[in-house]
Amino acid sequence: MPELPEVETIVRDLARCLEGKRVTGIEVRGTRTVRTSLDQIVGQRILSVSRYGKVILVGCECDVAAVQLGMTGRLLIDAEPSRYCQVVFEIGETMLLFEDVRQFGRVRLSNCRESLTEHLGPDALSITEADLIGRLRSRKSGIKPLLLNQAFLAGLGNIYVDEILHAARIHPSSVAAELGRSRMQILHERMREILAEAIRCRGSSISDYVDASGQMGSYQLYHRVYAKAGFPCHVCGTSLSRIVVAQRGTHYCPKCQRL
DNA sequence: ACTAATGTTGTAGG
DNA sequence: GCCTACAACATTAG
Numbered sequence: 312m313p314e315l316p317e318v319e320t321i322v323r324d325l326a327r328c329l330e331g332k333r334v335t336g337i338e339v340r341g342t343r344t345v346r347t348s349l350d351q352i353v354g355q356r357i358l359s360v361s362r363y364g365k366v367i368l369v370g371c372e373c374d375v376a377a378v379q380l381g382m383t384g385r386l387l388i389d390a391e392p393s394r395y396c397q398v399v400f401e402i403g404e405t406m407l408l409f410e411d412v413r414q415f416g417r418v419r420l421s422n423c424r425e426s427l428t429e430h431l432g433p434d435a436l437s438i439t440e441a442d443l444i445g446r447l448r449s450r451k452s453g454i455k456p457l458l459l460n461q462a463f464l465a466g467l468g469n470i471y472v473d474e475i476l477h478a479a480r481i482h483p484s485s486v487a488a489e490l491g492r493s494r495m496q497i498l499h500e501r502m503r504e505i506l507a508e509a510i511r512c513r514g515s516s517i518s519d520y521v522d523a524s525g526q527m528g529s530y531q532l533y534h535r536v537y538a539k540a541g542f543p544c545h546v547c548g549t550s551l552s553r554i555v556v557a558q559r560g561t562h563y564c565p566k567c568q569r570l
Numbered sequence: 571a572c573t574a575a576t577g578t579t580g581t582a583g584g
Numbered sequence: 585g586c587c588t589a590c591a592a593c594a595t596t597a598g
Contacts, residue, residue, distance in 0.1 A: 312576095312580075313578095314578095341574090343593090380578090381578055381593095382578055383577095412595075413577095413578095413592085413594050413595085414592080414593060414594085415577085415579070416578090417579095430580095440588095450586085450587095451586080451587080452586075452587060453587095456588080457589080461578085461579075468578070469576095470577095484590090518576080524579095558589070559576095559590085560576075
């Protein structure tokens, strides 16, 4: 599913393709995806395409469009619309499609960039070690639900949380505040490493994710725990487990990640 | 032909 | 504010 590395990959592709071009038309097909009119960005030039957490921000001359991909959302350049096409953006010669099978994705418009991201915590790739530790220290919730909470930290989803916690040797049900300082430092370090490597691989394609050209990423080839229950741990050989934490399938090594 | 599982996010409740 | 549970949704695996 699109998490920070997948969104970053899409944003880099879109920036190269769209920056400097003018929005020439919009056709909204999915009333669930778009709640308020997008008409006012027609005619505006696209100045920047960026990301905050998993939110894609398309900065135009007067307004900013925020695209949330949800679980199955895709932004596709010059593709054939499928039956799940929710929005067609005409941007100069380029057609940009927002496709979304499950319709959890959203496209919003605002004249204020702040208002589109103010509900989110710090970005997972920008947060400093000190800031992360400071925020973890007071929290009594389990570490996994906390890392999934976008208001606490923006950008991680189920796949990368499982991979990061395994690399940092932290049990997903550990109480955040009870992690030692050095464990929190390792968490910050592993998070940065895994996100950076996943971006180099252009993201993880498990079931739905493809980039703006319709191509799969390759980081799924390097997953150590996600969807690998029953396989041996790369570190210690112990059979990996699958449990449910925060109503999500959770994959971990019972020996490397002790409570 | 059912049912369960999938996983993001807003929201409702304690 | 903090934390937990669930609904929104479509498809697929069993």
